[in-house]
Amino acid sequence: MQNIQAVELAKAYRLLNHGPTTIVTSAHGGVSNVMAAAWAMPLDFDPPKVLLVIDSSTLTRELVEASGEFALNIPTRALAETTLAVGSSSGREGDKFAALDIATFPSEKIGAPLMSGCLAWLECKVIPELHNQQRYDLFIAEVVAAWADSAAFSAGRWHFPADDQRSLHYLSGGAFFATGEAFNVELKP
Amino acid sequence: MQNIQAVELAKAYRLLNHGPTTIVTSAHGGVSNVMAAAWAMPLDFDPPKVLLVIDSSTLTRELVEASGEFALNIPTRALAETTLAVGSSSGREGDKFAALDIATFPSEKIGAPLMSGCLAWLECKVIPELHNQQRYDLFIAEVVAAWADSAAFSAGRWHFPADDQRSLHYLSGGAFFATGEAFNVELKP
Numbered sequence: 027m028q029n030i031q032a033v034e035l036a037k038a039y040r041l042l043n044h045g046p047t048t049i050v051t052s053a054h055g056g057v058s059n060v061m062a063a064a065w066a067m068p069l070d071f072d073p074p075k076v077l078l079v080i081d082s083s084t085l086t087r088e089l090v091e092a093s094g095e096f097a098l099n100i101p102t103r104a105l106a107e108t109t110l111a112v113g114s115s116s117g118r119e120g121d122k123f124a125a126l127d128i129a130t131f132p133s134e135k136i137g138a139p140l141m142s143g144c145l146a147w148l149e150c151k152v153i154p155e156l157h158n159q160q161r162y163d164l165f166i167a168e169v170v171a172a173w174a175d176s177a178a179f180s181a182g183r184w185h186f187p188a189d190d191q192r193s194l195h196y197l198s199g200g201a202f203f204a205t206g207e208a209f210n211v212e213l214k215p
Numbered sequence: 216m217q218n219i220q221a222v223e224l225a226k227a228y229r230l231l232n233h234g235p236t237t238i239v240t241s242a243h244g245g246v247s248n249v250m251a252a253a254w255a256m257p258l259d260f261d262p263p264k265v266l267l268v269i270d271s272s273t274l275t276r277e278l279v280e281a282s283g284e285f286a287l288n289i290p291t292r293a294l295a296e297t298t299l300a301v302g303s304s305s306g307r308e309g310d311k312f313a314a315l316d317i318a319t320f321p322s323e324k325i326g327a328p329l330m331s332g333c334l335a336w337l338e339c340k341v342i343p344e345l346h347n348q349q350r351y352d353l354f355i356a357e358v359v360a361a362w363a364d365s366a367a368f369s370a371g372r373w374h375f376p377a378d379d380q381r382s383l384h385y386l387s388g389g390a391f392f393a394t395g396e397a398f399n400v401e402l403k404p
Contacts, residue, residue: 043253044384044392045234064232067256069268069351077266077353079258107400114402158347162258162355164266184386192395195233195384197373200402203233206381206395211296213303213389 029176033146037182038172039068041100041146042076044184044205046193049099049109050078051130051138052089058139060122061086062113064196066098074169076150082163085117090165094152095136099144103204104190110200135170145186145193146174184208218365222335226371227361228257230289230335231265233373233394235382238288238298239267240319240327241278247328249311250275251302253385255287263358265339271352274306279354283341284325288333292393293379299389324359334375334382335363373397 033041042048048066052059065079076098080087090096101109111126123130123139130139133149140147150167158164174180177187186192186205195203222230231237237255241248254268265287269276279285290298300315312319312328319328322338329336339356347353363369366376375381375394384392 040387043386045236045253045256047234064234065256065258067234067254067266069254069353075351077256103398106398107403110400111402155346157344162264164258164355166351166353182387183390184392195394197232197397198229198371200400201372201397202400203373203397204395205384206393208386208390208392209292209295211299211389211391213300214296 030173031176031180033172033174033179035074035169035172036072038074038148038169039071040182041148041172041174041179042066042068042098045195046100046205047109047196049101049112049141049144050080050086051097051099051141052086052093052095053138054089054093057089058123059085059089059117060112060128060141062109069166075153076148076167076169078165078167079163080165090152093137095138096150096167097133097136097138097140098148098150099141100146100193101144102191103194105143106194106202109194133171145178145191146172148172219362220365220369222361222363222368224263224358224361225261227263227337227358228260229371230337230361230363230368231255231257231287234384235289235394236298236385238290238301238330238333239269239275240286240288240330241275241282241284242327243278243282246278247312248274248278248306249301249317249330251298258355264342265337265356265358267354267356268352269354279341282326284327285339285356286322286325286327286329287337287339288330289335289382290333291380292383294332295383295391298383322360334367334380335361337361
């Protein structure tokens with residue numbers, strides 16, 4: 027069982043600040059879907075906003091535009107194959123949750139399910155910006171709730187408990203990096 | 216000496232796809248500046264576009280709006296202190312290149328200087344989107360030239376030659392992650 031704790035909204039950007047690859051979950055009208063997205067990042071601190079690029083051909087795009095909502099799930103290295111798989115097939119071809127044996131649990135403020143086994147979750151409501159959506163496939167959203175597995179993130183800090191529980195950074199093909207060594211630097215006086 | 220090679224524009228997104236922290240260089244009217252930016256990511260593949268968030272209070276913002284150009288430089292772990300320092304002071308207080316002993320070399324397609332010792336460089340021209348700039352501090356730009364140190368990136372792949380030559384992922388305060396272990400996964404049949 028994961029010990030899932032709320033993340034203070036003013037610190038929610040720290041879940042994304044290091045540039046991890048995300049998994050996007052969405053739902054509308056009884057249909058839900060899951061896909062991978064490397065192109066997600068913070069846009070503002072408080073209230074927290076995020077940017078997400080969603081290709082116009084995807085089922086996720088249809089569900090996000092219809093519902094005005096999505097969740098960003100931060101997967102672990104243990105979920106790298108699943109991350110590649112949800113990014114390599116369309117929800118129009120069949121239910122990816124069932125096909126890939128992906129367990130979920132309910133979000134609090136939106137309709138999209140959250141993916142079990144991830145490190146953190148950001149529940150997001152789209153701020154409608156039709157020009158960006160239509161011209162650039164770019165979505166701006168406000169983070170309305172954020173959660174993290176306390177084994178990996180607490181008090182505004184990541185502390186990955188094991189190598190297969192580190193976050194992921196996607197390159198291309200099936201190539202990823204794990205999030206590496208943490209270190210601190212100080213300003214010289 | 217770094218062996219700097221051109222990166223094919225269709226593969227330039229791979230310089231940013233894993234979410235590294237960047238250093239932004241800019242210039243206009245004889246003034247140049249350098250600052251850190253964790254909030255930069257790809258927006259499109261070919262022609263490549265990027266997103267960059269630039270706070271409205273910064274000298275960089277003024278130079279980018281005036282010139283319509285900026286460069287994204289990808290720093291190494293060896294440059295982590297410099298990355299923190301250029302993100303912690305304003306170019307209005309004095310020339311950060313001189314104060315922090317930052318060497319540069321000329322870009323090819325834009326006026327901003329490129330920072331020596333980095334892993335890769337993206338020369339960018341702003342696509343004017345005033346609503347995004349004014350409301351969200353968000354800039355959309357096309358990548359017009361891209362370069363990489365061939366010791367770290369070639370044939371579309373990263374291969375960091377040493378631990379202090381890995382890219383960086385910023386969290387907050389002086390806390391960073393290094394880019395970690397590379398690995399590949401395959402789709403199950």
